[in-house]
Amino acid sequence: MAKKHDIPQHCNDCSSRTEGIFCGVDSEALNDLSCHKITNVYKKGQTLFVEGNPPYGLYCISKGNIKVTKMGLDGKENIVRLATDGDVLGHRSIFTNQFYSATAIALEDTIVCFLDKKYILKVVQNQPSVASHLIEKLGRDLGACEKKVASISQKSVFERVAELLLLLKESHGTETEIGWKIQLKLTREEMASFIGTATETLIRCISELKEEGVVTQEGKNIIITNEEKLLEFARLSY
Amino acid sequence: MAPMKKKANILSLTEIEVEKIKDFGELNHYSKEEMLIYKGHVPKVSFVFLDGKMELQRNYESLLVENFCIVGLHELVEELPFKYSLKIFPGSKCIVLNKSSLVEIKNIQGGLGSVLANFPLV
Numbered sequence: 001m002a003k004k005h006d007i008p009q010h011c012n013d014c015s016s017r018t019e020g021i022f023c024g025v026d027s028e029a030l031n032d033l034s035c036h037k038i039t040n041v042y043k044k045g046q047t048l049f050v051e052g053n054p055p056y057g058l059y060c061i062s063k064g065n066i067k068v069t070k071m072g073l074d075g076k077e078n079i080v081r082l083a084t085d086g087d088v089l090g091h092r093s094i095f096t097n098q099f100y101s102a103t104a105i106a107l108e109d110t111i112v113c114f115l116d117k118k119y120i121l122k123v124v125q126n127q128p129s130v131a132s133h134l135i136e137k138l139g140r141d142l143g144a145c146e147k148k149v150a151s152i153s154q155k156s157v158f159e160r161v162a163e164l165l166l167l168l169k170e171s172h173g174t175e176t177e178i179g180w181k182i183q184l185k186l187t188r189e190e191m192a193s194f195i196g197t198a199t200e201t202l203i204r205c206i207s208e209l210k211e212e213g214v215v216t217q218e219g220k221n222i223i224i225t226n227e228e229k230l231l232e233f234a235r236l237s238y
Numbered sequence: 239m240a241p242m243k244k245k246a247n248i249l250s251l252t253e254i255e256v257e258k259i260k261d262f263g264e265l266n267h268y269s270k271e272e273m274l275i276y277k278g279h280v281p282k283v284s285f286v287f288l289d290g291k292m293e294l295q296r297n298y299e300s301l302l303v304e305n306f307c308i309v310g311l312h313e314l315v316e317e318l319p320f321k322y323s324l325k326i327f328p329g330s331k332c333i334v335l336n337k338s339s340l341v342e343i344k345n346i347q348g349g350l351g352s353v354l355a356n357f358p359l360v
Contacts, residue, residue, distance in 0.1 A: 036337060036338075038280050038281075038282050038314075038317070038337075039280070040276070040279040040280060040282075042276070043276075046273070046276055047272070047273060049272075050270045050271075050272040051270065052269045052270045053266075053268050053269065053270050053272050054264075054266040054267065054268070054334075056282055056283050056334055056336065057282065057283075057336065099269075114282040116282070116283060116336030116337055116338055116339075117264075117336065118336060118338035118339065119336070119337065119338045122338075
């Protein structure tokens with residue numbers, strides 16, 4: 001969990017330095033970025049930006065986890081994306097000149113760097129590597145969205161739960177003696193909203209996976225003990 | 239000046255000064271309630287409040303920000319933590335001044351530049 005003393009003073013000191021859209025910039029540009037960025041620690045539950053409000057700039061996650069949510073007509077919050085170390089948020093609204101299409105909320109204490117709109121547009125123009133990494137990121141995000149849409153329409157809830165656990169294992173998994181421990185603390189409700197199902201249904205599916213010996217639980221953390229079988233259950237095409 | 243307003247480094251501007259600032263900042267309309275600055279955070283941008291409802295909050299204290307007041311400017315320039323939380327309510331509008339805009343304002347001759355010269359480095 002991020003603490004105030006973990007705040008990197010310079011972009012070079014950032015633990016996510018080699019990830020994200022700024023990984024290819026030269027040292028001079030990085031010094032300039034470091035002078036312009038504003039870094040804060042967002043506590044769990046604090047919002048970075050709100051759906052429907054105007055954008056100010058780009059948010060770069062140095063350390064921690066953010067959930068990106070959209071409000072349904074029923075007033076329920078649905079997680080559309082999870083962002084972690086090295087990810088950027090708020091970029092689409094800047095380039096499309098539209099209001100934020102979702103709300104970003106810290107899942108835990110998270111170090112976030114902010115770069116204002118004017119500055120980031122200038123950087124994208126002057127640093128081709130930033131532009132190309134941004135395009136790459138947009139491409140990957142679009143691919144992930146298409147996959148999610150296909151999953152919701154083509155897969156059963158059980159398969160979607162299995163797929164979600166594999167996704168979380170990729171982004172937040174740590175290998176332990178008994179399997180892959182998912183380090184991200186999401187409530188069952190949040191997990192359910194991410195895959196578009198009811199909390200009770202998700203809980204039932206996880207229980208079934210436990211009975212199959214595919215997953216186990218250590219406190220609130222889920223551990224994947226049989227990844228091969230989980231892949232079968234998820235019916236992934238790779 | 240009320241103690242809370244003074245502690246929060248809020249500067250009141252005239253209508254003419256606000257009109258000049260509009261050229262450098264961005265006019266924003268808020269449709270949702272939002273915490274613009276959290277207590278203890280360095281402001282990402284500063285806000286010139288125009289209309290609607292904007293509130294400073296700390297523990298059990300709260301203060302409504304008056305129209306044509308600039309909030310968060312000193313802390314943004316000096317990279318200091320803001321002593322209050324700042325909340326904006328639906329239907330409000332304000333001008334947003336970011337770091338890049340402040341550099342532009344700093345470079346203009348007299349007029350607006352001299353007004354903002356009360357704050358260091360601006």
